[in-house]
Amino acid sequence: MDFDQSAAELGLKEAIKDITSGEKENPESDAFSTAPLNYRNMLLKLMKALSPTGYLETGVRDGRNSTALVAAQEELAAWSPPIFLSVETSSRMVGRLLALFGKGPECSTILDSLLNGQLIGSAAFSETNASFDQNASETRATLQDNGYIITGSKNWVAGASSADLVACLADSGGRPGVFIIRAGDKGFSTGTELTSNAIPGSGFNPVTLRDCLVPSDRAVIPDDKDFLNTVKLWEDQILTSLALGLSQRSYREALSHSKTHHSGGKPIIAYQEIGFKLAEMLTLLQSAQLLAYRAAWADETGNREAEVLARCAKVFCSEACERISTEALQVLGTKGVFEESLAASALRESKFLQIAGTSSERSRVKIGDNVLRDASF
Amino acid sequence: MEFSFSQEQAMFKDQVIRFAVKEIVPRVRDHELKGEFDFQSFRRLGEFGILGLHFPAEFGGSDADVVTTVLAGEALGEAGVDGGLTLSYGAHTFLCADTIFVHGTDAQRKKYLPKLTTGEWIGCMGLTEPNAGSDVASMTTRAERAGEAYILNGNKMFITNGPLADVAVIYAKTGKDLRHAGISAFIVEKGTPGFSAGKNLIKMGVRTSHTSELIFDNCMIPAENLLGVEGEGFLMALQTVEWDRSALMAPFVGGMTYVLKKSIAYAKQRHQFGRPIAEYQAIKHKLADMKIFIEAARTLIYRIAWCKDQGRPLNHLEAAVAKLFVGDWSLKPANDAVTLFGGYGYCHEYDVERTFRDSRLAPIGGGTSEIQKKIISKLI
Numbered sequence: 001m002d003f004d005q006s007a008a009e010l011g012l013k014e015a016i017k018d019i020t021s022g023e024k025e026n027p028e029s030d031a032f033s034t035a036p037l038n039y040r041n042m043l044l045k046l047m048k049a050l051s052p053t054g055y056l057e058t059g060v061r062d063g064r065n066s067t068a069l070v071a072a073q074e075e076l077a078a079w080s081p082p083i084f085l086s087v088e089t090s091s092r093m094v095g096r097l098l099a100l101f102g103k104g105p106e107c108s109t110i111l112d113s114l115l116n117g118q119l120i121g122s123a124a125f126s127e128t129n130a131s132f133d134q135n136a137s138e139t140r141a142t143l144q145d146n147g148y149i150i151t152g153s154k155n156w157v158a159g160a161s162s163a164d165l166v167a168c169l170a171d172s173g174g175r176p177g178v179f180i181i182r183a184g185d186k187g188f189s190t191g192t193e194l195t196s197n198a199i200p201g202s203g204f205n206p207v208t209l210r211d212c213l214v215p216s217d218r219a220v221i222p223d224d225k226d227f228l229n230t231v232k233l234w235e236d237q238i239l240t241s242l243a244l245g246l247s248q249r250s251y252r253e254a255l256s257h258s259k260t261h262h263s264g265g266k267p268i269i270a271y272q273e274i275g276f277k278l279a280e281m282l283t284l285l286q287s288a289q290l291l292a293y294r295a296a297w298a299d300e301t302g303n304r305e306a307e308v309l310a311r312c313a314k315v316f317c318s319e320a321c322e323r324i325s326t327e328a329l330q331v332l333g334t335k336g337v338f339e340e341s342l343a344a345s346a347l348r349e350s351k352f353l354q355i356a357g358t359s360s361e362r363s364r365v366k367i368g369d370n371v372l373r374d375a376s377f
Numbered sequence: 378m379e380f381s382f383s384q385e386q387a388m389f390k391d392q393v394i395r396f397a398v399k400e401i402v403p404r405v406r407d408h409e410l411k412g413e414f415d416f417q418s419f420r421r422l423g424e425f426g427i428l429g430l431h432f433p434a435e436f437g438g439s440d441a442d443v444v445t446t447v448l449a450g451e452a453l454g455e456a457g458v459d460g461g462l463t464l465s466y467g468a469h470t471f472l473c474a475d476t477i478f479v480h481g482t483d484a485q486r487k488k489y490l491p492k493l494t495t496g497e498w499i500g501c502m503g504l505t506e507p508n509a510g511s512d513v514a515s516m517t518t519r520a521e522r523a524g525e526a527y528i529l530n531g532n533k534m535f536i537t538n539g540p541l542a543d544v545a546v547i548y549a550k551t552g553k554d555l556r557h558a559g560i561s562a563f564i565v566e567k568g569t570p571g572f573s574a575g576k577n578l579i580k581m582g583v584r585t586s587h588t589s590e591l592i593f594d595n596c597m598i599p600a601e602n603l604l605g606v607e608g609e610g611f612l613m614a615l616q617t618v619e620w621d622r623s624a625l626m627a628p629f630v631g632g633m634t635y636v637l638k639k640s641i642a643y644a645k646q647r648h649q650f651g652r653p654i655a656e657y658q659a660i661k662h663k664l665a666d667m668k669i670f671i672e673a674a675r676t677l678i679y680r681i682a683w684c685k686d687q688g689r690p691l692n693h694l695e696a697a698v699a700k701l702f703v704g705d706w707s708l709k710p711a712n713d714a715v716t717l718f719g720g721y722g723y724c725h726e727y728d729v730e731r732t733f734r735d736s737r738l739a740p741i742g743g744g745t746s747e748i749q750k751k752i753i754s755k756l757i
């Protein structure tokens with residue numbers, strides 16, 4: 001047992017700090033950077049800077065989470081949630097799919113480019129009428145001589161319009177597979193950016209695939225039947241770290257306001273109504289952090305409880321984020337109502353966290369199933 | 378960060394669970410119903426080595442580290458030992474015996490610790506007063522120096538093991554008009570003229586631990602019963618906070634694992650509408666919330682224990698965070714368990730109503746949730 005941050009954790013976290021401290025704070029709030037092309041340029045620049053630190057490839061080739069990764073993710077997520085989400089989708093989702101299930105040189109070439117920060121990947125998994133647990137995809141992949149023909153539509157694809165390639169989930173003769181589509185491929189198109197109240201910047205788009213040909217060497221069809229569950233867990237782990245970053249933003253903003261804003265001749269933190277809220281927020285934040293780190297450690301070490309701990313962390317951290325952010329808004333008072341604040345966006349995003357990946361409801365059912373199956377109980 | 382236990386620690390936890398399931402748990406329901414202290418189980422805790430786990434062997438202990446000690450507490454809760462017995466153990470070992478061990482003279486240690494670690498004697502600690510709870514420094518119990526003696530006058534309130542204790546660590550004011558700096562700690566033995574205990578208070582939970590007022594009416598004790606030096610009592614009380622936030626909290630968290638196990642077993646065997654209630658999403662959600670609480674809470678208390686093992690000074694912020702979380706967040710899963718059992722949950726024989734009542738102490742005893750928030754808000 002050791003509750004101090006290890007050299008690996010500190011090293012990766014500091015590397016992220018070094019990179020982001022030279023950048024503008026809250027870059028996503030800048031209208032310039034939210035224009036798709038500007039966002040893409042900013043993202044590419046950051047990914048190139050991140051690549052030598054080892055951040056992009058951490059946990060990609062072995063598919064494992066780690067405490068060092070969470071430490072760094074938390075730092076990046078607190079700096080910019082949309083950029084964090086884009087980077088993570090590119091490396092920890094698409095990168096891992098290629099590294100662990102991809103076969104052939106084309107997959108390795110793409111993977112290298114993703115991890116060098118030269119290409120941006122996004123993941124097109126969700127569909128309006130499909131549920132990950134039951135019918136994973138209504139999009140079809142039909143094998144022909146020269147590759148797979150993909151037909152269908154995807155929705156809520158984060159960063160689709162700024163990505164170089166999209167990893168698209170489709171059903172191939174009853175087996176789920178992921179097909180790597182390049183932005184310019186014929187038959188592939190992204191729809192108008194969806195209006196979303198969460199994660200500004202990266203943008204969410206619908207994606208249409210009309211007889212889109214994907215060469216076989218860009219098809220990833222894992223033998224592992226459980227691979228979709230694995231992918232969902234990766235997504236949940238990313239969202240858990242995002243929850244930590246967002247919670248930190250809300251807490252810090254409220255704390256700073258409570259010390260500088262005066263009422264009745266004293267800083268508002270001096271009132272129990274405010275001071276106690278901040279105490280509850282910090283308690284939730286620290287509890288969430290420790291749980292997320294322990295879940296990551298469990299995954300890193302192959303602990304038998306790794307999956308259930310990851311699910312516990314996802315539910316707890318995303319719901320803690322909502323509570324922390326709503327209390328932060330209360331502390332900000334009228335400032336939080338009349339001006340856009342970090343806490344307000346974190347509050348909106350906390351809902352995204354509870355819905356995306358495995359929703360809080362589905363996670364709880366899975367945790368319940370897990371403890372009901374667990375012989376040690 | 379690294380969260381594993383050593384093999385010895387994990388094995389010891391299993392041993393404690395097996396021991397408690399066999400020797401203590403069968404006696405819990407009966408004692409709890411009657412609100413009786415279980416002397417036999419308390420002594421068995423001593424024989425098994427739990428009462429003195431972290432003390433050196435020369436005082437009857439096992440030199441265990443703090444994490445192991447915390448795991449033993451968690452194991453007792455997990456086995457199904459009631460919060461009353463674990464509270465009695467906590468007050469005895471950490472609030473009384475440990476204070477004598479850390480601040481006592483060699484003579485005091487030799488005199489009291491061997492009897493306390495075996496359970497031959499029962500210890501208690503008196504800090505709270507009828508009119509001084511959270512505001513400890515406003516205590517009015519006084520200890521006046523009179524030659525080679527001190528004379529104690531005043532009352533202590535809500536003292537765990539009060540009516541049973543053979544020896545008490547008592548905090549009293551020696552410095553006139555001083556607040557924290559005027560508090561000193563003393564050892565008072567049962568039978569000392571002028572020292573008496575009130576009746577066992579009838580409580581909502583932790584009913585097998587006996588709680589009472591302690592009365593000091595011109596109670597004369599030898600000057601050598603002073604612990605450490607005058608005016609350092611408050612610091613001594615603060616030092617027990619580390620134990621309070623780790624070893625005393627551990628049985629609460631373990632108790633929640635016990636509740637989860639019972640809930641799982643019940644949900645599998647209870648059928649409604651033609652199938653086990655375990656198949657309903659709403660039931661799984663309750664089980665999930667219990668699991669989430671347990672995992673979040675145990676990491677917080679392990680952190681306090683691990684830091685103490687490293688010899689670090691208490692981090693008051695982290696300690697308050699652990700106490701606040703366990704105190705406030707244990708209530709919902711404890712309540713959920715009662716609902717999960719339906720009507721049976723409201724009845725004694727299924728244990729969940731007991732754990733529900735026991736868990737209600739967590740946000741009050743050893744510093745209320747509000748006081749934890751007060752500490753945190755001062756430190757941030």
Ligand SMILES: Cc1cc2nc3c(=O)[nH]c(=O)nc-3n(C[C@H](O)[C@H](O)[C@H](O)COP(=O)(O)OP(=O)(O)OC[C@H]3O[C@@H](n4cnc5c(N)ncnc54)[C@H](O)[C@@H]3O)c2cc1C
Nearest residue numbers: 468502503504505510511535536537741742743744745747
């Ligand atoms: C079963 C049991 C066992 C116990 N065992 C022991 C023992 O062995 N030894 C011992 O010394 N004590 C013991 N106690 C006492 C316990 O530590 C106190 O009950 C606790 O510290 C609270 O003090 P109080 O009851 O006087 O409440 P009070 O301090 O009177 O508090 C009443 C309410 O006011 C709130 N409050 C108080 N001050 C503030 C503030 N500044 N800001 C905001 N809110 C505030 C509190 O949170 C609480 O909600 C025990 C108590 C119980 C119930």
